[in-house]
Every structure is written in structure tokens, then in C-alpha cells.
Amino acid sequence: MKLDFSSYPVIDHHSHPWSKDTKEITKELYISIMNMGGLSSKEARDPENVAHAEFTPMGRQILHLLAKFLGCSSDLTSVIEARNKSSRGDYRRYCEELFKDANIEGLFVDDGYSEVSVASSLAKREFEDFENISPVPIRRVARIEPRFQSAVDDSKDFEDFVSRFDDSIEYAVRNQKAIAFKSIIAYRSGLHIDKPEEEAVRRDYAISKATRIRDVKHIRDWYARRVISKCPELGTAFHAHCGFGDVDVVFDKCNPSQLYDLLKDQETWKTKIFLIHGGYPFSQEAAFFANALKNVYVDLSEMIPFASIPGAMEKTLQILDLAPPARVVFGSDGIVIPEVHWAGAKIGRQVLENTLAKFVETGVYDEDESHTAAKMILAENARRIYKPW
Ligand SMILES: [Zn+2]
Numbered sequence: 001m002k003l004d005f006s007s008y009p010v011i012d013h014h015s016h017p018w019s020k021d022t023k024e025i026t027k028e029l030y031i032s033i034m035n036m037g038g039l040s041s042k043e044a045r046d047p048e049n050v051a052h053a054e055f056t057p058m059g060r061q062i063l064h065l066l067a068k069f070l071g072c073s074s075d076l077t078s079v080i081e082a083r084n085k086s087s088r089g090d091y092r093r094y095c096e097e098l099f100k101d102a103n104i105e106g107l108f109v110d111d112g113y114s115e116v117s118v119a120s121s122l123a124k125r126e127f128e129d130f131e132n133i134s135p136v137p138i139r140r141v142a143r144i145e146p147r148f149q150s151a152v153d154d155s156k157d158f159e160d161f162v163s164r165f166d167d168s169i170e171y172a173v174r175n176q177k178a179i180a181f182k183s184i185i186a187y188r189s190g191l192h193i194d195k196p197e198e199e200a201v202r203r204d205y206a207i208s209k210a211t212r213i214r215d216v217k218h219i220r221d222w223y224a225r226r227v228i229s230k231c232p233e234l235g236t237a238f239h240a241h242c243g244f245g246d247v248d249v250v251f252d253k254c255n256p257s258q259l260y261d262l263l264k265d266q267e268t269w270k271t272k273i274f275l276i277h278g279g280y281p282f283s284q285e286a287a288f289f290a291n292a293l294k295n296v297y298v299d300l301s302e303m304i305p306f307a308s309i310p311g312a313m314e315k316t317l318q319i320l321d322l323a324p325p326a327r328v329v330f331g332s333d334g335i336v337i338p339e340v341h342w343a344g345a346k347i348g349r350q351v352l353e354n355t356l357a358k359f360v361e362t363g364v365y366d367e368d369e370s371h372t373a374a375k376m377i378l379a380e381n382a383r384r385i386y387k388p389w
Pocket of ligand 1: 014016110333
């Protein structure tokens with residue numbers, strides 16, 4: 001059974017900006033982003049790290065696709081040389097060609113960066129700068145944690161903090177065209193989001209003001225719930241990073257199963273909540289919520305293209321095993337260079353073709369239904385839910 005979804009456009013539900021300084025790239029830069037969390041530029045020059053990182057499934061599968069696109073052999077040196085030859089003249093045009101090749105309609109872009117550590121791999125990049133270089137329309141997904149930290153840093157007391165935080169959330173929608181909020185609480189105090197008492201939240205405010213530490217659970221649980229409760233009136237969705245990511249994720253509290261108390265609480269049911277990265281590798285837990293709760297959705301980013309293609313097929317099968325296709329969206333977690341977004345779209349279609357073929361072979365869907373499901377996942381769900389353009 002061979003399905004072909006190559007003509008269906010893609011909306012990338014979760015991605016990050018690249019910068020115009022990537023007009024030309026080095027082998028070290030390429031290697032440094034081909035694993036989860038990336039390597040620092042110093043680590044990427046260490047020959048031992050290079051020897052290991054050069055052969056990640058992600059690195060190889062993108063090189064093979066690029067070799068085909070650029071018409072060169074698939075070794076790292078040839079691909080980087082051919083890429084720079086094509087991109088150094090008119091970078092925007094090169095990006096346009098890439099995006100046309102992968103039929104990418106638009107990107108939802110997480111404007112976040114690390115608010116607690118400058119050493120983090122995600123540098124601050126202005127969304128507005130990216131708007132000028134992106135070859136397709138983009139929409140902002142506003143990261144909550146930097147807005148929380150600024151409200152703490154700039155406030156004179158707790159009441160002032162609450163009003164600054166609320167203002168920053170409303171400002172993101174009214175003045176910065178945010179279509180969703182994203183929390184990386186899985187990197188701060190973990191996904192088990194409670195209902196904290198006010199006294200505990202005030203205590204955490206004082207600790208955060210004095211230390212800016214990551215682990216102030218009560219006030220983080222408070223801001224997550226506060227934003228979720230505001231989403232319906234603001235017309236936005238809520239995105240939660242779930243599952244693996246950089247090594248500083250709170251490893252024992254990043255499984256989406258930790259969201260059970262929050263998600264079963266009816267106070268959250270009016271908000272569309274997206275489990276980002278399909279909860280990778282905890283795909284079945286994410287899929288359960290998207291099956292059981294009609295406001296919960298799963299996003300396929302990061303595992304496509306950061307995991308291998310066969311691995312992503314297995315996880316996508318687990319997701320579609322339970323989650324209705326109307327509650328699954330494609331995403332790439334594309335980062336640093338546009339080739340990750342491009343490869344994500346191409347690999348995403350390939351993964352869906354192979355996964356949905358199994359559904360057709362076994363009589364779950366007929367062929368038409370598999371095409372309907374693919375179109376929904378690749379772009380139609382995002383278009384219907386967000387009406388982004
Ligand atoms: Zn991301």
C-alpha cells in the first residue's frame with residue numbers, strides 16, 4: 001500500500017526562528033544542532049563529539065534529503081559546500097525554494113528563549129526580525145516563562161507582579177498577534193501542575209524575586225493555571241512542552257501523564273490544550289488525553305525530524321492509535337537553520353504516508369479517509385482552530 005501526500009500543504013504548528021547569519025553555515029554548526037538540545041559551539045569543535053554527533057539519525061536523514069535537493073553526494077562536506085553555494089548569494093530566495101519544495105504554507109513560531117540561563121542553546125531572537133526573513137507567513141506563540149520572569153523582576157510587590165503579568169499576557173495577544181501561549185514548565189518545576197494556595201504563591205514570589213531560581217513550583221503552577229483560564233476570552237490556545245528536550249528538562253516530571261490532575265479538572269476544559277512534541281517518547285500517554293478529552297490535542301513536532309523516521313512512524317502509530325486525526329497537528333520544532341523546518345515537512349509527510357498505510361491495509365480507514373486524515377493533520381486542523389491568516 002503506497003499513499004502519496006506530497007501535494008498537501010503543511011502548517012508547521014511548532015517551530016523557532018533562524019537568523020540571517022546562517023546564510024553560510026559550517027560543518028560544526030550543522031553537527032551542533034543534530035541532536036536534542038544541541039551542542040555548544042565549543043563542544044561542536046571537539047573531535048570526539050563530532051565523531052559521535054555526525055552520525056545521529058537526524059543528521060543523516062536530513063543530509064540525505066539535502067543531497068537529493070542540492071544534487072550532490074550525501075557526505076557532510078559536499079552537502080555543506082553545495083548548500084552554501086546555493087544560499088550565499090540570495091539567502092531569502094534559497095529559503096523560498098526550500099519552503100516551496102516542502103510546500104510549507106506557514107509557521108507558528110515560539111518566541112521564547114531562556115530567561116534564566118544565557119548559556120542555553122536557544123538565543124533571544126526577535127519575532128519581528130524573523131518576520132522580515134521568513135519566506136512564508138508566521139504567527140507568534142508567546143512563551144510564558146520570560147514574561148513571568150520580567151513581571152517578577154520589574155515588580156515592586158506581589159500585587160504589582162500580578163498586574164504586570166496579566167498585562168503582559170493581554171499585550172501578547174492585542175499587540176503582538178499571539179495565537180497561543182506556550183509553557184516550558186517541564187524545564188522549571190515539572191508538569192504536575194497543582195492548585196496552589198495564595199500564601200504559597202506569595203512565598204514563591206519572594207523567593208523568585210530574590211533568586212530567579214527555576215524551581216518555584218507554587219507560583220509556576222499558579223501562572224500556568226492563570227494563563228489557561230484566560231485563553232478562552234483571549235481567543236488563544238495553550239501549548240505545554242511535554243516529553244524529552246534539552247538535557248535540563250525535569251526528567252522525572254516531563255511525561256504528559258503528570259498533567260492528569262490539571263487536565264481532568266473541568267476548569268481547564270474550555271481551553272484548547274496542545275501537548276507539544278507528542279509527549280515524545282511518551283506518545284501513548286499524550287494520545288490517551290487527546291482521545292479522552294475533547295479540548296486536548298497532540299502536536300507531532302520534535303520527534304519529526306529529531307528522531308529517526310522509523311522511530312517517528314512507531315510513535316505516530318501510537319498517537320493515531322487513540323487520538324482522532326482532528327486532534328493531531330504537524331510540527332517540526334525547526335530551529336537555527338531553515339533546513340530543519342524543511343526536512344520536518346518532508347519527513348512528516350513520509351511518516352504519515354507509512355503510518356496511515358497500515359490503517360488502510362487493516363481496514364481501519366479506507367484510502368479516501370487516510371487522505372482526509374493526512375490533510376487534517378498537515379494543515380487543516382491548524383487552519384480550522386487558529387484561523388491564522
Ligand atoms: Zn521548540
